[in-house]
Amino acid sequence: MAQKEEITERNVRFRNQLAALGKGEILEKEPLCKHTSFDIGGPADFFIRPRTEQEMVAVVRLTRACGLPLMVIGRGTNLLVADGGVRGVVLDLSLACRQLEVCSGGVLVGAAVSIKELLDFCLCRELGGLEFMAGIPGSLGGAIRVNAGAWGKSIGELVDVVRGYDFPGQAISLESSRLHFCYRQSNLAEDVIITEAELMLSPALSEVIKKQMEEFQRRRLSQPWDQKSAGSVFKNPPGATAGKLIEESGCKGLRIGGAEVSLKHANFIINRGGATASEVKELIEKVQGKVKRRFGVKLETEILLVGEE
Ligand SMILES: Cc1cc2nc3c(=O)[nH]c(=O)nc-3n(C[C@H](O)[C@H](O)[C@H](O)COP(=O)(O)OP(=O)(O)OC[C@H]3O[C@@H](n4cnc5c(N)ncnc54)[C@H](O)[C@@H]3O)c2cc1C
Incomplete structure (x- = not known):
């Protein structure tokens, strides 16, 4: 409880000082599903798009001074953002670093x-x-x-x-x-x-x-390039391809909620509509379990899991 109050207090301090700085586009409680190719992800406390590199530095310094965590997002094409979202600041450089x-x-x-x-x-x-x-x-x-x-x-x-x-x-x-x-x-x-x-x-x-x-x-x-995904879910283990191991473990088409192992390419999980991050995570663990049992190989994720459940 005390920890929650402290976080809220830090966020308020940050918000007030940021308003005084007037740096770039600032969104609060911005759903990160709008910024990921998976179309999945809970809210960022602060989603900030500075207009210049100088503005970015000011935001970074203020974030640090207020004790908030910071994460940079690119095009969100390699991310599985948890349903609880990301605490602190998510920094989007799409207006600032275009040289x-x-x-x-x-x-x-x-x-x-x-x-x-x-x-x-x-x-x-x-x-x-x-x-x-x-x-x-x-x-x-x-x-x-x-x-x-x-x-x-x-x-x-x-x-x-x-x-x-x-x-x-x-x-x-x-x-x-x-x-x-x-x-x-x-x-x-x-x-x-x-x-x-x-x-x-x-x-x-x-x-x-x-x-x-x-x-x-x-x-x-x-590959299912026209579907909502974050690219290859797993890294290829030494001497093998993850897709082949997954397919031969009978995982193609496995589905949990809106998340499905692609029928086109087994190393892709696609969002068939309304999938949550926890469904994708559960499916990842299911695939890992099946491949481990069939081949004794522990697949490591290539997509990055970020945020709070
Ligand atoms: C259909 C599809 C096909 C794909 N095919 C491939 C492929 O063949 N090979 C491959 O490698 N990947 C592939 N990917 C995954 C992804 O596109 C790449 O990994 C891409 O390089 C991630 O870039 P991004 O801007 O989307 O990064 P994000 O997903 O936004 O972020 C990835 C990581 O980089 C960090 N990051 C982003 N920008 C910065 C920055 N400016 N400074 C510091 N850290 C930063 C983030 O914090 C995060 O940790 C594919 C994805 C899809 C959807």
């Missing part, structure tokens, strides 16, 4: 730029290297954070510099020698807010880039 320009050796890209926009830009400028990312629906910031990739390649291989802020609001710049990426992971500290990155690309003919992107897109036809 996209050619730099020496490649491109300088703002964290909020979508992978699609980035690929279109690279095609126009005849810069190759990112074609394998075609069809990944997130933002650059989210892609770097989770080291997104496909077909044996990932974005971390192309990152030269990452710039951003830590949670106290200090600017940071990390060069490739200090960055480590592995399968759907980076060594970026949890509190790092990515604002931009430089990617190393090579000159290439636009026809070649286009053809490769089309080929990578074509391979995605086996």
Whole structure:
């Protein structure tokens, strides 16, 4: 009870000081289902969209000073947000970090730029290297954070510099020698807010880039890309593919409430309408149990579970 009162008090203090700062778009109790590709997720106490990087830094510092937790959201395409939502501040950089320009050796890209926009830009400028990312629906910031990739390649291989802020609001710049990426992971500290990155690309003919992107897109036809999901639910375990293990464990089409293991691709859970995060979670555990019993393999989730149940 006392803890709840303390949280409310902190939120009130934050709200008042934020109003005085007047920084960006501020929404309270914003349903996060509106900001995730799964169309699932409870409310964020504060959902803030700063208009500039300076505004963002002011919001980050105030959040810290008021003792509230902070989470950055990109396009919400790799997230399962719990039904109870997210306490504290959810920071959306979609208005603030939109820079996209050619730099020496490649491109300088703002964290909020979508992978699609980035690929279109690279095609126009005849810069190759990112074609394998075609069809990944997130933002650059989210892609770097989770080291997104496909077909044996990932974005971390192309990152030269990452710039951003830590949670106290200090600017940071990390060069490739200090960055480590592995399968759907980076060594970026949890509190790092990515604002931009430089990617190393090579000159290439636009026809070649286009053809490769089309080929990578074509391979995605086996996935339920037009349904509400958060992409692959599980990481591939060493030497196997999660989808195959799930299918061979008889999980395709399993359903709990509005959540269903896709009939098209077993490593996707889709929201057939009105699914809750707890239904998806229950289905995840059911699939994990079946695969474990059949193959003795514990599948790890690739989608990120955030928030309070
Ligand atoms: C149909 C479909 C297909 C997909 N296919 C693939 C695929 O082939 N390969 C793949 O890797 N993924 C795939 N995904 C998952 C997802 O699109 C990627 O992981 C994407 O890179 C996530 O980016 P996002 O902007 O949506 O991040 P979010 O889902 O919003 O966030 C993901 C994580 O990144 C953090 N984050 C976001 N922005 C920032 C920032 N600026 N600074 C610091 N942290 C940040 C968040 O806090 C969170 O921890 C797919 C998803 C869907 C729906």
